[in-house]
Amino acid sequence: MNFIEELRWRGMIQDIMPGTEELLSKEMVSGYVGFDPTADSLHIGSLVPILLLVHLQKAGHKPIALVGGATGMVGDPSGKSEERNLLSEEILRHNEQGIRRQLEKFLDFNCGERSAEMVNNYDWFKEISFLNFIRDVGKHITVNYMTAKDSVKKRIEGDTGISFTEFTYQLVQGYDFYWLYENKKCKLQMGGSDQWGNIVTGTELIRRKAGGEAFAFTCPLITKSDGSKMGKSEKGNIWLDLSKTSAFEFYQFWIKTSDTDAEKWIRIFTFLDEPTINELIKEHAKDPGKNILQKKLAEEVTRFVHGEESLQEALVTTEKAFAQKDIPAEDLTVEDIKALKGVTQLKFQKNKLSDGIDVISFLAETGSFSSKGDARKTVQGGGVSINRKKINDIQLKIDSSFLLHNTYILVQKGKSSHFLVEVV
RNA sequence: GGGCAGAUGGCCGAGUGGCUAAAGGCGACAGACUGUAAAUCUGUUCUCUCACGAGUACGGAGGUUCGAAUCCUUCUCUGCCCA
Numbered sequence: 001m002n003f004i005e006e007l008r009w010r011g012m013i014q015d016i017m018p019g020t021e022e023l024l025s026k027e028m029v030s031g032y033v034g035f036d037p038t039a040d041s042l043h044i045g046s047l048v049p050i051l052l053l054v055h056l057q058k059a060g061h062k063p064i065a066l067v068g069g070a071t072g073m074v075g076d077p078s079g080k081s082e083e084r085n086l087l088s089e090e091i092l093r094h095n096e097q098g099i100r101r102q103l104e105k106f107l108d109f110n111c112g113e114r115s116a117e118m119v120n121n122y123d124w125f126k127e128i129s130f131l132n133f134i135r136d137v138g139k140h141i142t143v144n145y146m147t148a149k150d151s152v153k154k155r156i157e158g159d160t161g162i163s164f165t166e167f168t169y170q171l172v173q174g175y176d177f178y179w180l181y182e183n184k185k186c187k188l189q190m191g192g193s194d195q196w197g198n199i200v201t202g203t204e205l206i207r208r209k210a211g212g213e214a215f216a217f218t219c220p221l222i223t224k225s226d227g228s229k230m231g232k233s234e235k236g237n238i239w240l241d242l243s244k245t246s247a248f249e250f251y252q253f254w255i256k257t258s259d260t261d262a263e264k265w266i267r268i269f270t271f272l273d274e275p276t277i278n279e280l281i282k283e284h285a286k287d288p289g290k291n292i293l294q295k296k297l298a299e300e301v302t303r304f305v306h307g308e309e310s311l312q313e314a315l316v317t318t319e320k321a322f323a324q325k326d327i328p329a330e331d332l333t334v335e336d337i338k339a340l341k342g343v344t345q346l347k348f349q350k351n352k353l354s355d356g357i358d359v360i361s362f363l364a365e366t367g368s369f370s371s372k373g374d375a376r377k378t379v380q381g382g383g384v385s386i387n388r389k390k391i392n393d394i395q396l397k398i399d400s401s402f403l404l405h406n407t408y409i410l411v412q413k414g415k416s417s418h419f420l421v422e423v424v
Numbered sequence: 425g426g427g428c429a430g431a432u433g434g435c436c437g438a439g440u441g442g443c444u445a446a447a448g449g450c451g452a453c454a455g456a457c458u459g460u461a462a463a464u465c466u467g468u469u470c471u472c473u474c475a476c477g478a479g480u481a482c483g484g485a486g487g488u489u490c491g492a493a494u495c496c497u498u499c500u501c502u503g504c505c506c507a
Contacts, residue, residue: 161503258462289459322460360474374453377468383454394474414453416460 003059007219009274010267012052014193016217017203023187023215024061028114031056031188032064032180034173034195037072040098041241044253047269047305048219050106052190053116057107062114064186065103066176067096069122074169076151076198089122096120102240106304117184121176137175140208141201146170149197170201177202181214193218222268224261240305247306248342251314252416254298255291259284262293270300317342321418329387334405343418344368348409350423356397359386368411368419378413385412 004021007013023029033049035042042050053063069092100118107116146152149170155162177199180186189199199216206214238253239245257265262284266277284292302311320332320339346366357365360375363384369375378384379394387402387410402409403423411419 252460256460259459260462262461287459288461291459291461294459294461318460325460358474371471372473373471374469376474378454381454381467382456414455414460417453 003055003061004217006059007052007055011264012048012055012219012268014218014220015196017215019213020188020215020217024059028061029056029188030062030064030180030184030186031190032066032119032177032186033190034066034068034071034176035099035103036076037067037069037092037095037099039239040095041239041244042099042102043240044238045222046240047301048222049191050103051269052219054106056190057114057116060114061188063107063116064180064184065099065107065116065118066180067099067118067120068173068176069093069096069120070125071121071169071172071176073122074165074172076166076169076173092122098241119180119184121172121179124179125172125175133175137171137178137205137209140205141171141174145204146201149201151194151197170198171205173198174201174205177214178205178209181206181212182210187212187214189214189216191216191218192221194221222265224258242306242310246342247302247310247314248317250306251298251302251311251318254301255294255318256416257294257297259288259293262297266293266297266300270297270304272296272300313341322416325388329389329404329410332404337404337408337410337420340418340420343420346411346419346421348421348423353398353400353403353423356399358394359384359391359396359398360394362398363411366411366419366421368413368421383414386410388412 002021003024004013004016031053033053035046035049053065057063069089072092072095073089103116103118108114109116109118146167147156152162152167152170155166177186177189189202191199196216196218199218203214203216206212237245238250254265254269263281266272266280270277272280280293280296284290299311299315302314306314316339320336321343324336346368348362348366352365359379360372363369363375363379364372369378375384376394379391382390382392384391386398387404398409404410407423409421409423411421413419
């Protein structure tokens with residue numbers, strides 16, 4: 001099965017330029033995806049572009065990861081209703097390093113001519129003068145063409161407007177493609193479907209300026225079936241960096257996937273082949289309560305991103321926190337509690353417990369809740385458990401008798417938000 | 425430079441002197457039901473307070489008023505039009 005066919009059955013192709021498939025079957029192709037350096041770690045949202053590159057490399061082509069240092073300074077108007085904040089060069093460089101480290105885990109940067117490569121468009125843009133840019137690049141694209149783009153049109157018609165800076169964005173990104181075409185023989189760009197407009201500007205530029213032919217395809221933006229944005233948990237973004245999102249939390253994110261999403265996502269986010277996935281879907285349908293799909297999905301993605309060891313750790317924690325949730329907290333061994341790696345760990349001062357402290361203050365001061373009011377309301381609503389017992393008395397005093405093994409107190413907010421408070 | 429419109433809670437958006445901690449929606453959190461889903465229903469969603477209540481808060485700063493998100497002055501920012 002070729003690269004495009006592979007992605008097609010996985011549901012990862014939205015738009016594709018005619019001729020792309022022929023090109024890929026004819027020769028080894030360098031293809032690139034852009035990453036936004038807005039943070040020093042990638043998050044789940046970047047997983048799809050990463051996977052595109054991985055699939056590309058697997059299919060015998062050469063993946064190029066472009067970090068948008070320059071474009072990050074400009075800001076992409078696509079999908080944004082407002083002007084973005086600009087990032088400083090220092091921050092961009094720092095973020096680039098973080099992203100590079102992560103990509104190295106997924107792509108092979110040392111396998112001969114197919115080696116993955118990473119570039120930062122800041123490196124070529126910093127050399128270009130404004131005058132040269134508008135003369136050599138701007139001349140080839142009409143404003144009419146640029147304003148016809150949906151992302152631009154929306155902003156022009158909207159009531160926040162669009163700055164010249166962001167308006168220029170598609171030219172800047174388009175030039176990336178042109179630069180890679182000229183310097184790296186890159187003939188393919190991939191990206192999310194929101195990038196289609198920017199990508200096409202690139203192929204257009206290559207055609208007009210270099211007389212060359214370049215290709216592209218986009219993958220659908222991943223959304224949840226309820227229409228909400230994907231990749232957020234109650235704690236915010238799900239990052240690919242273990243210090244930002246533990247393996248346990250990462251695993252939990254995938255476990256909580258709904259059935260409809262799971263069927264789509266297991267195709268996109270895992271490398272399992274079609275028969276295996278169809279089999280899993282069939283299995284799952286027999287007894288959805290077993291969450292076969294979600295478990296497999298979570299397992300595969302966690303292993304891919306964080307490795308076998310972290311996966312096992314996440315599985316153990318999950319086991320302790322969920323599968324054994326009926327075991328009274330008092331019966332948990334120290335090992336059991338220590339195995340709760342990855343749940344949010346909090347500290348609390350022991351001397352505050354000597355006279356007892358009311359639950360509300362306790363919850364707020366440990367940091368499990370953002371404010372006392374928040375804690376109180378959740379307790380009143382029946383949403384808090386301490387040591388696996390639901391509490392409904394907001395007057396309750398927490399004292400040393402709550403300590404498990406003289407050190408720990410388990411706090412649960414809702415069903416799946418666990419905190420381990422270490423009292424020292 | 426001139427004219428006009430606008431700036432409200434995480435977001436969208438109503439509100440044009442007291443009944444406004446501010447409608448409604450989205451998002452988020454919790455509960456019920458379940459499968460650590462989805463859908464649905466319910467509650468919560470500025471801070472402090474068990475509560476009564478208090479304190480902050482409608483772009484910034486002043487002012488008018490017993491009382492201001494609402495009126496005035498001024499500044500900042502945004503959009504539209506003219507130059």
